[in-house]
Amino acid sequence: MDVIATHSNADFDGLASMVAARKLFPDAKLVLPGGGQETVRNFLAVHDLDMTKLKDIDISQITRLVLVDTQDPDRIGPLKSCAQNPAVEVVVFDHHLEPTSISVNRSKQSVIESVGASTTLLVEQLRRRHIPVTPFEATVIALGLYEETGSFTFTSTTSRDFEAGSFLVAAGADLNMVTETLHRPLDPDAVALLNDFLEHSEVHYLEGRKVLVATSTVDRCRGEAAGVVHRLAELQGVDAVVVAVMMADRVQVIGRSRRPEIDVGWIAREFGGGGHAVAAAAAVKGQTLVEVKEKVVRLLTTRYRPTLLAQDVMTHPVKAIDVETSVTEAGQRMTAYGLNVFPIVDEKDHYTGLVSRESIQKALFHRLGKMAVRDIMQTDAYLAQPDTSFQEIETAMIERNQRFVPIIQDNKIVGVITRTDLLRTLHDDVLRIAR
Structure with missing residues (x-):
């Protein structure tokens, strides 16, 4: 037969x-x-x-x-x-x-x-x-x-x-x-599961990729969980998602990856499950939801080097001023926007330098308000690319005592990292480690 x-x-x-x-x-x-x-x-x-x-x-x-x-x-x-x-x-x-x-x-x-x-x-x-x-x-x-x-x-x-x-x-x-x-719309149980994932999720930056790890105790949506995980990845715009769902007699682990270099199939096999690099699942018995989640994070951070890139931290879009803007007008804009630094761009919108509130105030003190900001701008500031590591930027900001780092791509400014961004990111890392 x-x-x-x-x-x-x-x-x-x-x-x-x-x-x-x-x-x-x-x-x-x-x-x-x-x-x-x-x-x-x-x-x-x-x-x-x-x-x-x-x-x-x-x-x-x-x-x-x-x-x-x-x-x-x-x-x-x-x-x-x-x-x-x-x-x-x-x-x-x-x-x-x-x-x-x-x-x-x-x-x-x-x-x-x-x-x-x-x-x-x-x-x-x-x-x-x-x-x-x-x-x-x-x-x-x-x-x-x-x-x-x-x-x-x-x-x-x-x-x-x-x-x-x-x-x-x-x-x-x-x-x-x-x-x-x-492609069916999510029913109320699936929506409840999705919301619970969003409430209990954290992003890990691994080798330049964003990986979301989430947990849930909502077990009313057993058959649709895989579909919800796919929606979660799309909604959060991450490269991979690994979730753990507490069910009656087991913890269900589901992984979805939009980048095959983040292999969720390997994660599932570590739990006795199966699948391939971009989609996998496992059923885990005898372990709590917390234990499974901690193992998922441990596996991910052991195999993939944790990294944080400039594009993950930077503030955007960026307010910039033209090189021909007068010192007086630049100072007024700084006051209006509550900013301390302005990037300066030319007629092609290419980055040319920075001007700080301190430089503006000195120029105004010397009655140089009609002067263009191109004449007082700083041109030797440290710059970074979107894929520059956060650690490198952090080191440069400390060593140079630089409060404002432009993120440049194709000669255009696509974001900035300020001391506030630096402190917020470091604070989030400390909280994540404490948890």
């Missing part, structure tokens, strides 16, 4: 890959060994995919097990014993390049390659063997492809995923159904 299965708490990539795999193994039974996410369950409640319940399967009769979107025996529930049985042929279609104990009985038909979705690997097999799909099958398979690639926006997306999408659209995939299924 042939059985096709995916990981527990199946997402659409797992479900779609199962549907595609059955085109390769038409006599196989589709089995969800550990249930599916709420969106998957809702879809299956409306659409009959001829699934077979695990309880109706005699595991001892399985001669070939086709695993899609996973190769981890610990993520397939009771089928683990079958996967590790040398007498059972195991065929794997997976885009996660993670270690696995399935090796002795793995079939030569297996395909494990790094693409945006496991669905893509199955579509390539269908195209290679000239196996047609119906419009409904194409739609189901597209659900997995679009979900796993973020509608082709995730950085893990490859050209092969686009080619798979083209094939599915040509086969009649209903993209309206794909959109309606994947």
Whole structure:
């Protein structure tokens, strides 16, 4: 007997890959060994995919097990014993390049390659063997492809995923159904979870990237948590998000990364879960929410060097004055805006120097109010780029006794760092360490 299965708490990539795999193994039974996410369950409640319940399967009769979107025996529930049985042929279609104990009985038909979705690997097999799909099958398979690639926006997306999408659209995939299924508005429980994440979150600057770590005790939104995490990353504009949610008997860890260099799959595997660099999850038992959160932070800050860049700290937009502005007018503007320093720009809006309140007052004392600020501006001030480290800027401000650092990009001033910014950032760091 042939059985096709995916990981527990199946997402659409797992479900779609199962549907595609059955085109390769038409006599196989589709089995969800550990249930599916709420969106998957809702879809299956409306659409009959001829699934077979695990309880109706005699595991001892399985001669070939086709695993899609996973190769981890610990993520397939009771089928683990079958996967590790040398007498059972195991065929794997997976885009996660993670270690696995399935090796002795793995079939030569297996395909494990790094693409945006496991669905893509199955579509390539269908195209290679000239196996047609119906419009409904194409739609189901597209659900997995679009979900796993973020509608082709995730950085893990490859050209092969686009080619798979083209094939599915040509086969009649209903993209309206794909959109309606994947992009639903947040319900009240999901909104409550999102708000709780926002209330209990902190940003860590790691190797020039912003990583948000958040926790929540709102467990009413179990099936939609992954979608909420994705929304959280978009809302906060960070490079990666790792959250921990306290549930009845476990802590759910979910990671989403918009930069593959911040590998949330590694974080999940440290907790016994799985996934890949940009999307991963784990279920942790026997640990408190605080313990899990502390371990997440420890793992992140151990593997990725904590850094803070000028662009993370600087104040913007910046008020500047033209080089031809008179000393009198500059002083009036300083008083009106409550500023002590003005950057000076030329007719092309390029940075040329700084003028301080002290310089203005000295010029006015000597009755030089009609003089242009270009004649009294400072041109040797320390400057920084948006990607200059905060530590370097802090050192320069202290050593030079400089209260105002212009942040320059392409000869234009894009932000400033003042002593107030410096103290606020240092204060936040002290509070974070104290917590």
